[in-house]
Amino acid sequence: VGTPPQNTTADFDTGSSDLVVPIDICQDDAGAACGGPVLTRADSSTFKISNSPFQIQYADQSGATGAIAEDTVTVAGLTVENQRFGAVNVEFGGFSRPGNNAGLLGLGFPANAASKQTPFFQNLAEQGKLASNLFSFFMTRNDLSGSELCLGCMDSTKFTGDMSFFPLDPTATNGTQLFWNIASDGVTVNNSTPTGSLAAIIDSGTSLIFVPTDVAKAVYSQIPGAQPSTDPQLQGFYTAPCDAIAAANVSFVFGGKSFNVDPADFNLGSVQNDPTTCVAGVGDSGANDGLSILGDEFMKNWYSVFDLGGERVGFAQAVQASA
Template sequence: MAGAQTRKLALLAGILVLVGLVGASLHRIPVHRSPKFTRSHKTIVAERDFIQRKYSRQYTANGYPVEQLSNFDNFQYYGNISIGTPSQYFLVQFDTGSANLWVPGSSCTSTACQDHQVFYESQSSTYVANGTSFSITYGTGSVSGYLSVDYVSFAGLTVRNQTFGEVTTEQGTNFVDAYFDGILGMGFPILAVDGVTPTFQNMVSQGLVQSPVFSFFLRDNGSVVNYGGELILGGSDPSLYRGDLTYADLVQAAYWKFQTDSIAIGSTLISTYDAAIADTGTSLIIAPVAEYTAIAALFGADSEGTFECTSLDAYPDFVVTISGVDFRIAAKYYIIQENYLCSLAIQSISSQDFWIMGDVFLGRFYTEFDVGNQRLGFAPVSAAVSPRQLALGQILGLVLACGVWKLWQ
């Protein structure tokens, strides 16, 4: 009996150590989707126009870069963070296509600020004034305000002395209907307005994550309303993808830009050795003009990517080859059917000669953003994953509780 008791205690200790290791290495934050979003030709065109402005960087008179914002009413992913002590909570879009954190400030009287959470600096004991002005202009509006410094927390981690933007003015109706309050950029420092160190780089320098890596699991077809997947800090979770990650080195440590081997529609080659950007703040796949023209011709699509259709089963996969591995996207994910009219979720904008791989691509492939090695890793999302698996701590706790109870029977 004593021997059995000892073995039970040893097993329990081993399980608890394993749980501790899992909890220490990966930090998770759920991400959500707009619950009312339905992709249509209208939203595709709107998103394309906003992406055009996002990647057409300009500079204002005060020297700050103009950072264009993706359409809030489109297919965007957002999650919860807190700022200050005690915590003040905000929903933010985690955007790998930009590098600044900003939220509305309490002195903002714009309609959009009144409809969202605002930051009260007087209520935070860790707030430090900075006061540097910033202004960001968007396609249908703008935000302006000043920089501040405070503690920022998410996924169980707290970044000390993070510089962020407090917005005092928001202009443009697109802000009013946003499901989130602000943006947390996860691009490289060179993209940041006013030289601010991005939040994740501060996490790394402050030793908060085991590895300088974060990863996204985005559900583009989840069964739970408003459920969008998760952002993982400190590494990757192999249970969320199939096979091994395929890595591609970055060709530019600003945007998350990498080189493709080739891109094809079925057996029709569209491009070779084109660069592409992994952008969680973009909904669509954006192609250079020449490549988009070739794709549209295959479908007999008009200038806005629409064409008559019956069944999507007749159309081939969209195939991106990265480091010798084919990543296939079925037609039902890159073509939107509305009765007998179809729209391509592959579009083009005039300002770039590279591809932008937004959520049409990232929703099919788990993506690891390796800051330390300046590379991206891709793998197909696991078909076996259910929303309940993402509440890992709760599930593991339940399993442990059941297991421990059984140990003592």
């Protein structure tokens, strides 16, 4: 970010739409300096800050405040000049907890931008700077390195078989495209009848999977011994005998085709003090709004393509589909 460029890090999040960059005066809600490489304003000749306030809060209750600014932004050699973003001077709720990236780059749609500014990827597309107006994700399993975001491209070395595409469906958000959501026929367990229609948000910024309350109940009624966790820290999640979780083939159905959650990802591990009982990886969202969120737990098994030009999302089997 800036002129000359200053390196920083960002979480690439399909579930939000704003570019969020901590600046050199940034502090967290405890008064400590924000983590990660921050943007030093005085060292960029193209940095401009406005009087317009910026505030964003995410589903995990973390967030940031500051002001709308603009500067030159480059990712993987692709540059947008005068890109507007949230220049952050306060982070809260663990936004900058250790191990996180310094900022966040939203890859969602303009209507979902808290800043009301055009997202970075949308600007790349509108300015004709991409080979194709799409991006794709490959996510590794149990490895901090090797994951890949391909801007304007698909990496055919990271998936096998044909890519299956499904059209975006904004009906669940009142006809406005906020997220990368597609229509799903529902969830199956061991090839059961699908639970029923869902809007599935494909969200790289969410670690796990969340479904409406009625869907969660239907899923876990098919897994022997499953019950809602009584641990306050696992609110919304179910536990079950570890062998029952290992035997459950949980899939989401799109266009009549099943896409499973890898068993290695569906099992979140054993509960404290009981190695025979495990936590299952599909959480209850706490609502019956027909919206499900398919995060990294799903995307690790499926190379995922987000096609802005074609208004669709595609999946193909990721090359490292097993643990």
